[in-house]
Amino acid sequence: MTIALNKAGKRFNRDWIFRNLSGRFESGNSYAIIGANGSGKSTFLQVIAGALHLNEGNCTWTAGNPVPSEKIYRYVACCAPYLELIEEMTLLELLGFHQQFKPFMAGITPKKIVEELGMQAAAHKRIQQFSSGMKQRAKLAQCIYSDTPIVLLDEPCTNLDRQGIDLYYTLIDQYCKDRLVLVGSNDEVEYKFCRQQLSMMDYKVF
Numbered sequence: 001m002t003i004a005l006n007k008a009g010k011r012f013n014r015d016w017i018f019r020n021l022s023g024r025f026e027s028g029n030s031y032a033i034i035g036a037n038g039s040g041k042s043t044f045l046q047v048i049a050g051a052l053h054l055n056e057g058n059c060t061w062t063a064g065n066p067v068p069s070e071k072i073y074r075y076v077a078c079c080a081p082y083l084e085l086i087e088e089m090t091l092l093e094l095l096g097f098h099q100q101f102k103p104f105m106a107g108i109t110p111k112k113i114v115e116e117l118g119m120q121a122a123a124h125k126r127i128q129q130f131s132s133g134m135k136q137r138a139k140l141a142q143c144i145y146s147d148t149p150i151v152l153l154d155e156p157c158t159n160l161d162r163q164g165i166d167l168y169y170t171l172i173d174q175y176c177k178d179r180l181v182l183v184g185s186n187d188e189v190e191y192k193f194c195r196q197q198l199s200m201m202d203y204k205v206f
C-alpha cells in the first residue's frame with residue numbers, strides 16, 4: 001500500500017491548514033505526524049483517510065492498483081478522539097458489531113481481543129460505565145485489530161496509564177509491522193517507535 005501526496009493543500013474557508021505538502025507513505029513503515037495544537041495533524045489524517053478533500057494538489061492511494069478516494073475507507077482503520085463508541089453496547093457487543101462492517105484480522109475474535117486487553121471483567125459491561133482509559137483501550141482495539149493495511153492513530157494514548165501505554169506498544173509491535181501506520185501526536189510517548197516524522201509546521205503559509 002502506498003499513499004502519495006503531491007503539492008497537497010487544505011484550507012478551511014480562507015485559512016490554509018497546510019500547503020505544498022508532498023510525500024510518500026508506504027506499508028511496513030510508521031510515520032509520526034507532529035506539530036502544535038491546531039497545526040493540522042487531525043486534518044491531515046482525515047485527508048489520508050479520504051474523509052476530507054484537498055483544495056489543491058492531490059493524494060493517491062495504491063494497493064497494487066489505484067484505489068479511488070471514495071473506496072479508501074475500506075483500507076483504513078482509525079482511532080481518534082472525535083470518534084465515538086456506542087455507549088449502550090457492552091464491550092463484546094461493540095466488538096461483535098464492529099466486525100460486521102470492518103472484519104478483524106484472521107484468527108481474531110471479540111473474545112480473544114477482550115482477553116488480550118486484559119478486560120475480561122468488563123466484557124459484559126456497557127461502554128457508558130467504562131472509565132476514560134477503558135474506553136481508549138476499546139477504541140485502540142477496534143482500530144488495531146481491524147484487517148486493514150492502513151492504521152491511523154490520532155492521539156492514541158489519550159487517558160492511558162502506564163499499563164495502557166505498554167499495551168499500546170505491544171499491540172503496535174504484534175499487529176502493525178507490515179502495515180502503514182501514521183500517528184498524529186505531539187507527545188513522543190505516542191510515536192517513539194515511528195521511524196519517520198512529518199512536521200505540520202513545515203507546511204504553513206505565513
Ligand SMILES: Nc1ncnc2c1ncn2[C@@H]1O[C@H](COP(=O)(O)OP(=O)(O)OP(=O)(O)O)[C@@H](O)[C@H]1O
Pocket residue numbers: 012013017035036037038039040041042043044184186
Ligand atoms: N471542520 C472545520 N472547519 C473549520 N476549521 C477547522 C475544521 N476542522 C479543523 N479546523 C481548524 O483547522 C486547524 C487544524 O485543526 P486540527 O484539529 O487538524 O489540528 P491538530 O494539530 O490535530 O490539533 P490538536 O493537537 O489540538 O488535536 C485548527 O485551526 C482548527 O480550528
